[in-house]
Amino acid sequence: MNNLLAPLQSLTKGNWFKLICGASFQHLPTVRSLTIAYTLAGADCIDVSADPAVIAAVQEALQVAKSLTSDAQERGFNYKGNLPFLMVSLNDGEDPHFRKAEFDQTQCPQTCPRPCEKICPAQAIIFNRTKDNFSGVESQKCYGCGRCLPICPYDIIYTKSYISTPTAIAPLVISTGVDALEIHTKVGRLAEFQQLWQVISPWAAQLKLLAISCPDGEGLIEYLQSIYNLISPQSQQIIWQTDGRPMSGDIGDGTTLATVKLGQKVLAANLPGYVQLAGGTNRYTVAKLKAMGLLNSADQAGTNRHYIAGVAYGSYARVLISPIIEQLETKEVNPNNLKANIHLEEEPELLWQAVELAHSLVSQIKSQQER
Numbered sequence: 001m002n003n004l005l006a007p008l009q010s011l012t013k014g015n016w017f018k019l020i021c022g023a024s025f026q027h028l029p030t031v032r033s034l035t036i037a038y039t040l041a042g043a044d045c046i047d048v049s050a051d052p053a054v055i056a057a058v059q060e061a062l063q064v065a066k067s068l069t070s071d072a073q074e075r076g077f078n079y080k081g082n083l084p085f086l087m088v089s090l091n092d093g094e095d096p097h098f099r100k101a102e103f104d105q106t107q108c109p110q111t112c113p114r115p116c117e118k119i120c121p122a123q124a125i126i127f128n129r130t131k132d133n134f135s136g137v138e139s140q141k142c143y144g145c146g147r148c149l150p151i152c153p154y155d156i157i158y159t160k161s162y163i164s165t166p167t168a169i170a171p172l173v174i175s176t177g178v179d180a181l182e183i184h185t186k187v188g189r190l191a192e193f194q195q196l197w198q199v200i201s202p203w204a205a206q207l208k209l210l211a212i213s214c215p216d217g218e219g220l221i222e223y224l225q226s227i228y229n230l231i232s233p234q235s236q237q238i239i240w241q242t243d244g245r246p247m248s249g250d251i252g253d254g255t256t257l258a259t260v261k262l263g264q265k266v267l268a269a270n271l272p273g274y275v276q277l278a279g280g281t282n283r284y285t286v287a288k289l290k291a292m293g294l295l296n297s298a299d300q301a302g303t304n305r306h307y308i309a310g311v312a313y314g315s316y317a318r319v320l321i322s323p324i325i326e327q328l329e330t331k332e333v334n335p336n337n338l339k340a341n342i343h344l345e346e347e348p349e350l351l352w353q354a355v356e357l358a359h360s361l362v363s364q365i366k367s368q369q370e371r
């Protein structure tokens, strides 16, 4: 195990932590800050949109985090300077992870109390922004959760879906040093998956990891088995990501149950590779997994027992850090500030508060670490 890269070791140990920045989340300053905070807190993987600008922002942030290794250690964090895997998400068909909300704000009645603004977990809905008077959905921040759609009393919010273009992404895998790919699919889309795989497979051997993300559906296990038969000639490690209740982890405690149950179902199918939860994960996920005996606890290590290899956190992880991001943004719009963008590492107090918050989540799965 010692020859494995640190993130792969985490998978084998069963304490893998993935941060999901969002397959359609493209707000570069936020992606940068999240990457720094969660890397210093010990994350194994940063999963981002297949957008060259986002990939570049994450790569820069990873180097910033690495340069802060000794500062982190001085503050008692266990970060050893390892770089988490950089994972990029693609989809083989229409998927809520790959959509953006839109509306024409000129259609909003003056009297509307703007419930859309309050419900958006990404603060993507803005009215009369100070610097440019913008009103509407800030596309880069919207990650397609859909919560604003039913709440609009005038039904004027809609979404636009898009499918990533794998032919454009494949060369990126080579040229930018992306470590891992995640393919979002659904039961019944084998032909579409195959089409996408044909484009990716020439480059696949250069990846360290391949993740297949799929929600539950009738015939799920047979579908995943067919996918495995398609991709198995490749040598990289495989993660089966069980997308329980997509993009909902910050809504409430109970959202985690769907993904825990789905993880249990996929685990029982004994597919080659690792099983990792996502979709509805939050601060209760690890406790639930432990209670159900689904983690590789120290007393069960070495017994060849099947266990959940890790957990990916999306909206819950982002919302956890959002007070810090908001404070950073407030500093940016302060008229005394002459810089357009303030980087998180330039505000040490905020930086280490963010790392502490991120660590409170990462440490749940890495409980055997001291800090």
Ligand code: SF4
Pocket: 100, 101, 119, 120, 121, 122, 123, 124, 125, 137, 141, 142, 143, 144, 145, 146, 147, 148, 149
């Ligand atoms: S509520 Fe969700 S879908 Fe609507 S704007 Fe915000 S992030 Fe986008």
Ligand code: SF4
Pocket: 103, 105, 107, 108, 109, 112, 113, 114, 115, 116, 117, 151, 152, 153, 154, 155, 156, 157
């Ligand atoms: S809820 Fe609908 S009508 Fe009201 S401000 Fe939001 S988008 Fe406009």
